[in-house]
Every structure is written in structure tokens, then in C-alpha cells.
Amino acid sequence: MGFPIPGDAIEQRLDLNQYLIKRSAATFLMRVDSSMATHDDVQSGDLLVVDRSLTGQPGTLVVAIQDGELMVTRLSTDRPVDLWGVVTSLIRQFS
Numbered sequence: 001m002g003f004p005i006p007g008d009a010i011e012q013r014l015d016l017n018q019y020l021i022k023r024s025a026a027t028f029l030m031r032v033d034s035s036m037a038t039h040d041d042v043q044s045g046d047l048l049v050v051d052r053s054l055t056g057q058p059g060t061l062v063v064a065i066q067d068g069e070l071m072v073t074r075l076s077t078d079r080p081v082d083l084w085g086v087v088t089s090l091i092r093q094f095s
Helices: 016-020
Strands: 027-031 047-051 061-066 069-074 083-092
Touching: none
Parallel strands: none
Antiparallel strands: 027 047, 047 083, 061 069, 061 083
């Protein structure tokens, strides 16, 4: 008697494109640098999946344009932004 070996029960591979991207023509991957990471949930080096076809609701994590630069922020009703796209997923690599 022993423990099952992880992966023995896997019958199919996981395609991250299929899992993370709903509208491929409007979806982009964006690597965050320190100047963009203006929200506590996002760190420099994170990879964002951004859907430009979505509009978002207050509280939604988005990529916006401010002073000609891209930034990551949460939509707010009291602070209008020039919306570039809605963050649908965040991928973080641990070192």
C-alpha cells in the first residue's frame, strides 16, 4: 500500500489559453513593471491577462491610461480613468 503518484490520474493536458482566454482577438498578456504596479494585489514581474473587450464594474482590476502611461488600478466611481482593458487573470511566478 502506498500513496498515488501525482500525475498518474491525469487524462488530459491543461491548455492555459483555453482556460484563461475567452476572447482571443481582444486578449493580451502584459508583464507588469514597477511603474505600473499601483495596486497592492499586483507586483512588478506579474503577468496579467487583459481583455480589452470588457468594460468592468467598480472594484474591477483594470489597466488604465494615466498621463500617457499604463497603470494597474481598481475601477472607482469617484475617480474616472481612461480604460485600456480589464484584468481577467494574474500569473505570478515564485522564485
